[in-house]
Amino acid sequence: MATCTVPTIPDKTVTGDSLYGPRACWQEFIDWAWYAHGFQQTYWDDGFGYEDCCNTDLPLARIFGSMWLLNYSADDYWNEDWSNNCLHWARRYVRDQINDLRSLCGDGTAIARSVSGHVELYLGCFYSKDCAGRAETLLHESRHLGGKPHDANFPAGSVFGEGKSGADSTWDYEGAWMYGALYLWWFYADGRRTTTALREAARQRANLVIDNAFATHPGFTIA
Numbered sequence: 001m002a003t004c005t006v007p008t009i010p011d012k013t014v015t016g017d018s019l020y021g022p023r024a025c026w027q028e029f030i031d032w033a034w035y036a037h038g039f040q041q042t043y044w045d046d047g048f049g050y051e052d053c054c055n056t057d058l059p060l061a062r063i064f065g066s067m068w069l070l071n072y073s074a075d076d077y078w079n080e081d082w083s084n085n086c087l088h089w090a091r092r093y094v095r096d097q098i099n100d101l102r103s104l105c106g107d108g109t110a111i112a113r114s115v116s117g118h119v120e121l122y123l124g125c126f127y128s129k130d131c132a133g134r135a136e137t138l139l140h141e142s143r144h145l146g147g148k149p150h151d152a153n154f155p156a157g158s159v160f161g162e163g164k165s166g167a168d169s170t171w172d173y174e175g176a177w178m179y180g181a182l183y184l185w186w187f188y189a190d191g192r193r194t195t196t197a198l199r200e201a202a203r204q205r206a207n208l209v210i211d212n213a214f215a216t217h218p219g220f221t222i223a
């Protein structure tokens with residue numbers, strides 16, 4: 001593994017790691033999640049957490065916590081039918097798409113990337129996003145693997161970089177940004193086994209995506 005430095009760790013109550021970390025620290029869950037998402041050990045050892053997988057200072061435990069959130073936030077979470085809302089099927093979609101999951105340093109701010117069939121998560125995912133935000137990233141990258149690349153440039157004033165590629169054209173394109181925002185929206189609206197603060201943070205993140213990641217604004221925000 002390349003050498004990179006863990007940044008200052010944000011307040012774990014705010015990011016949800018103090019809530020979800022202990023929940024994910026459960027051997028059966030870890031074994032299941034590890035194989036279900038194709039974690040590649042060589043990318044998760046040497047400081048990324050393989051030897052210390054319940055330590056929420058480290059990337060691996062932080063992604064396990066977000067996977068717990070992704071899997072158990074619907075009221076009837078075992079009901080994964082596509083006809084239900086996104087809170088139910090997102091976990092199934094992520095599981096279906098991601099078969100090779102890697103952790104890398106990135107440049108410090110980079111979040112994630114899907115490339116030639118695998119997903120790379122960078123330090124920005126583990127340390128700049130909360131647990132719901134990391135679940136958003138997993139779903140976003142899964143949508144890329146599912147065959148939806150970004151098809152537009154970011155709009156004027158976008159926090160993601162005005163005029164740069166990486167946006168989706170419209171909400172109806174049903175691309176990676178839409179999937180991520182939809183998940184956060186449902187987590188805000190009906191997320192269970194979580195806190196009001198984390199749900200509110202998901203609403204704010206979803207609105208940030210809605211306002212900045214579509215070439216044509218969807219025309220709504222989440223009130």
Ligand SMILES: [Zn+2]
Nearest residue numbers: 140144150176
């Ligand atoms: Zn993307």
